[in-house]
Amino acid sequence: MQVSLASVVLDRFRAALCRLDCADDRFLCAVSGGPDSLALLLLAQHALPGKLVAATVDHQLRAESADEARIVAEICRNLGIPHIILTPDEKISGNLQSSARAARYALLERAADTQNCRHIATAHHADDQLETLLMRLARGSGVDGLSGIRARNGRVVRPLLEFTKAELIDICSSAGIQWVNDPSNANIDFDRVAIRKWLANTQHPFSAPRALRTASALADASDALLWMTDTLAEQRISQENGVITCKVNGLPRELKRRLLIRCLRTLDVGLAPRGDAIDRLLTDLENARTAMIGNIKCLGQSDWQFSKAPPRRS
Incomplete structure (x- = not known):
């Protein structure tokens, strides 16, 4: 038919x-x-x-x-x-x-x-x-x-x-x-x-x-931000001895947020923080505080650092 x-x-x-x-x-x-x-x-x-x-x-x-x-x-x-x-x-x-x-x-x-x-x-x-x-x-x-x-x-x-x-x-x-x-x-x-x-x-x-x-229009903006994040990640993220360092000086907050998520997922691909959790962590790092998310220790200073936390003693 x-x-x-x-x-x-x-x-x-x-x-x-x-x-x-x-x-x-x-x-x-x-x-x-x-x-x-x-x-x-x-x-x-x-x-x-x-x-x-x-x-x-x-x-x-x-x-x-x-x-x-x-x-x-x-x-x-x-x-x-x-x-x-x-x-x-x-x-x-x-x-x-x-x-x-x-x-x-x-x-x-x-x-x-x-x-x-x-x-x-x-x-x-x-x-x-x-x-x-x-x-x-x-x-x-x-x-x-x-x-x-x-x-x-x-x-x-x-x-x-x-x-x-x-x-x-x-x-x-x-x-x-x-x-x-x-x-x-x-x-x-x-x-x-x-x-x-x-x-x-x-x-x-x-x-x-x-x-x-x-x-x-928002999809185009999202694609542009992804492209910019990829470019910045190559320039500003480095890893040595299990520690990831991210240089965020001078960046708008949204790009800091995206680089932050990129660093976390590099250490733990299964980690998918979003919403309030990522906002709180971003604020902690911008104020030079140390915080934990999942099993990752996040250190806020001039350059942010991320590393897997050692296992807790029983």
């Missing part, structure tokens, strides 16, 4: 693929069965004929999820698109949203390798970007967090970021494709759902296109 799509919509999608430099490559398309991912599937079918494999992750968290995966498989069979169902190796536990996300991307990465797909396409769209921006603003995120959902993250690409949710629903409706509804999308215990409900039921000045522009 070949579904007809408006040429202007297809042109926008193909332009997005070209900007992502992936218009000629083989894709693994993540399809949950909702309108967003089904619209992605329909667009990709036209733009990437013969270069597409669809994958549905059944997290096995709901009784209906197996049936929903089979519905997607049937849609793909009717469209002539190869489809696979992926299930986690272990039961998902802990923080369900973050654990499910980690399991999902791990499964998609593995499947992309197996299916010889260079890219993994997900259906994040402009409304998702607005929700993400507001969520992270509420959490007090900095430049990196407020850069939002990236159009490309490694092999993961998101060619729908310039499409709104309404446009994706219209694509599915026009094609006569019936989507499935995930009840977790109505659970306001999740931050994203709460933000989504607030946006839908409140008069507000926010719009998805403007949020997209803001996130894009």
